[in-house]
Amino acid sequence: MxxxxxxxxxxxxxxxxxxxxxxxxxxxxxxxxxxxxxxxxxxxxxxxxxxxxxxxxxxxxxxxxxxxxxxxxxxxVERSCRNVTKQPISYFVNPSYPEKDTFGSFCDYRIDITNKNVCQLRLDLEEFSTYGPHKQLGICRNDRFVVLTSMPNGIGISELCGENDGQHIYVPVDASVGSASVSLMIVTSGIKHYLWRIRATQIDCKANPDLVAPPGCLQYYQDLTGVIKSFNYNPVDEGHYQSNLDYAVCIQRSPNTCRIDFNQVEKSIFWINSADGGYLEEGVGRAGIASCDLSTHDYLHIPGGRDGSDGIPALGNSESTTDKFCGRSLSGLAVTENIERMKSGYVLDPPDNTSLASTVATYASGPIIIRFHSDDIIEPHQELGFQIRYKQLGTGCMRPLR
Structure with missing residues (x-):
């Protein structure tokens, strides 16, 4: 065929x-x-x-x-190190792909954009396996994947490493003046065998507006239901998320959505650093500013998130639970975000070393947004991150989630 x-x-x-x-x-x-x-x-x-x-x-x-x-x-079109392309769709691969490489190296790949209507580049990390972040510092100290653009504010993160198969990121570009470029650079130490295959797709924002991620969104999901996970989520190999991240994950809102449910993926591990540190037992979650919003602790922010554990979402004038979650489970609850509690003009404040603040809209006509924040880690960094399932619901919102 x-x-x-x-x-x-x-x-x-x-x-x-x-x-x-x-x-x-x-x-x-x-x-x-x-x-x-x-x-x-x-x-x-x-x-x-x-x-x-x-x-x-x-x-x-x-x-x-x-x-x-x-x-x-x-x-x-597939290219590896020290190459340049203008193709609207291309692949950046490690030198021996589809085999793994073992030697330490510096590998760069430049994408030149000459279509003035292209305003974003989507990078799909179809395969991505490198040495992960430092177990105490939480930073990419050996292997590093860096994206550089001609935009002054960067992309919202400084670098990635570890196991990131299936992840994606959106890179803003501005070719309206005639051209733009994005450089992908991967530094490898040789400590671990590595492999990558990254699809780079130029998005024409006039011709294909439905493919464009809202401003400020590092990741953008466009299905009614799906799974979102943190970078380097790898329970098998004891992977853990990076420190010093602060980014928005956006979901395209269906026109008839009145509720979205977030649940921890069955049999997955949810582990985000909290005030209780590593002393929490599995299944014990935390929520709220006191546990999840201290200067040295991390959280998953679901604006307007509330308890839906009884199968009937909190609606109307019922009280909202705290919307920052951490610990060893998603608070043990199914978290529900309702359209009535959405905020507009929500401001994302990335770390100082990545970019300036970006604004994303979370009103009824805008995307559904969650945010992951991780600060500098000063203790042994064992937290694995999160793997959660989202589901948009429209008609019959009073029914329990099945």
Whole structure:
């Protein structure tokens, strides 16, 4: 079965998409203004076979059932260290991918954006395994993944490391002046075998506004239900989240949503540093400013979060529980956020060493937002983080969550 074709109006046909000046001069305009996706989820662009070869791309099959040998092919562009691309969709991989590498190195990859309507770059960490953060300091001291942009305020985090398969981040860009660039850099120590495959997708904010993450959102989920987890969440290998993070996770609100339920994923570990430190037993949660909002402690912030453990969400004039959660469980409760308690103009204050404050809207028409905050860790850092499931509910909001 050939790759699935997807119509796009990314306006890339009016730009030359190549990986250096020679290719830019040689490669003709796109034969098809389409993206394509293989059965394993790999995303490419439809090019003629000659264009794909000039881009040093990899053909993964025809774009058409009836295109024949001369029809466009689904071309996947993969690059590793010391490379540059202008492709609207490309992959950044470790040198020996799909095999792991062992030697310490510095690997960089630059994405040049020439379409002036592109305002964001989405990075999907399809595979990402590096040496994790320091067990006491909580920082990426050996292996580090850094994203640098031409935007003055950065992206809201300074670096990532550890086990982050399946995670994603949004990077703001400004190509309105003619061009922009984003540099991906990975430093490896060789302490642990490492591997990565990162898909970089340029988002045309005029042609595809439904794909754009709201300003200030590092992550953006667009399904009615899904699972959100902290970076380096790895219970098998005793992974733990990083210190000095402060970022917003946003969920696209369904037009009919009147309630969203957050629950700890069954059989998962929820462990966020609290005032009680490592003395809490598993299953013991904490909520509120006194336990979860001290200068040296961390929290998961769910604005308007309330107790829904009895299956009937708190509605109307009932009292809201404290909306910051930490400890060894999500307070042992199903947390409910209701539209009546949403705030507008919620301000995210990232750490001083990453970026300036960004504003995200949480009103009825805006996204649903949760926030994860972790400060500097001054004791042995054992906390694993969180893995929670969200579910948007519209009609029948008085019914228990099933």
């Amino acid at each position: 050939p790759p699935r074709r997807h119509q796009t109006t990314n306006n890339v046909g009016s730009h030359k998409n190549s990986d250096d000046d020679d290719e830019e001069n040689d490669v003709s305009a796109r034969t098809e203004n389409l993206t394509c996706r293989t059965q394993d989820g790999t995303t490419g662009m439809c090019y003629s076979i000659n264009e794909c070869m000039k881009l040093d791309g990899r053909s993964v099959g025809p774009c058409d059932d009836d295109g024949g040998d001369d029809g466009p092919v689904c071309c996947v």
